[in-house]
Amino acid sequence: MSDPTVADTRRLNSKPQDLTDAYGPPSNFLEIDVYDPQTIGVGRNRFTTYEVRMRTNLPIFKLKDSVVRRRYSDFEWLKNELERDSKIVVPPLPGKALKRQLPFRGDEGIFEESFIEERRVGLEQFINRLAGHPLAQNERCLHMFLQDESIDRNYIPGKVRK
């Protein structure tokens, strides 16, 4: 009979782990790359798009590997949709850079290479943080942003049901 004055600190029994679980790929793989900025158009009607590539094994995403092209205003649209429809605190986007869009600048403004790179990094951080959020993963707008070829701004907002 163990001494009642000294507590029993032995570990509780637990099931041994299955080797396929231990050595298999984890079920939480999610990586999104924002890369290959391309400036499209001429003169005052130019804008920059970025390639957004998602690789995942989360079952909530229909495609396990998807590639789309998105511009800054698409990211803004996504942020606004989620701020309106979901209860999550949406991570911040890199800045709008309105000053860079004013005339009489010495440089290329928003098409300056260093600025585009800074923006690219910010957008990549933004979308990775967002897509990993379990509540954001339930929103139709996130799936449309990541996996539909183009964003239908007249879509019906809602939750994704398995």
Next chain:
Amino acid sequence: MSFFSFGQSAEIDVVLTDAETRKKAEHKTEDGKKDKYFLFYDGETVAGKVNVTLKNPGKRLEHQGIKIEFVGQIELYYDRGNHHEFVSLVKDLARPGELTQSQTFDFEFTHVEKPYESYTGQNVKLRYFLRATVSRRLNDISKEMDIVVHTLSTYPELNSSIKMEVGIEDCLHIEFEYNKSKYHLKDVIVGKIYFLLVRIKIKHMEIDIIKRETTGTGPSVYHENDTIAKYEIMDGAPVRGESIPIRLFLAGYEMTPTMRDINKKFSVRYYLNLVLIDEEERRYFKQQEITIDCTRPFAIKGRIFMISVIDDLCH
């Protein structure tokens, strides 16, 4: 508080009969310091002497009566005017008259009920004290002596483990288990967290002990939460099938027993908060109440002797 050099005044002193043999226990004061006080249990007799020492020997002390009280009361810090006395005993030591010399009076409060444990908290205090008073026309002379009361459960009780499966659907499922639901102050929480499904990127996991002091009733209820302990139990990303052990020694933390709805005035409850933090600092948590008391699963042979052994183990 006498501004006049004429007139008589006196000093009062309360001394317990068993002052030499009675144990003292440490107890936190309102300003956070720790002091030692005589330790009593429910049902014990409180006996001693009240020494009234005249300041100016030779002068008489007129008084309206000398008495000693044993008081157990609950003080809410935001309502200092209304102390709630749940034990109030009085012994008259002298009828109105005069003292010509310093005198000692014996007193005994037999088998006094002390239903609750002494407690000093953030918004409420439960204390027991002796108060000797020499009543006078203009101002009374009185002296208080605080004592500390510890409570013990003497009956072995069922102490089942806590085991539960919780999670976020399709995202994170865990099964947590704690070996007991009632712990004593020097106990060890032994448990485990078993991961059934992990679809988020977990960075680490910790277990917190939260003390919640609730005061007031009805519309004016105050909750004071205090995180007593934060203990990291896992660093890194777990996968399905992994089991993380928990071993948390309570003796290292300042805790009091769980107090439920004491005299309908306040409660002190403890919760284990299991917190998982993912790579984006998002927190997922599950709170579970545990009971802290002095339940010990062995038989009591001689009540007075065993109680002090149990108390040492518990407090």
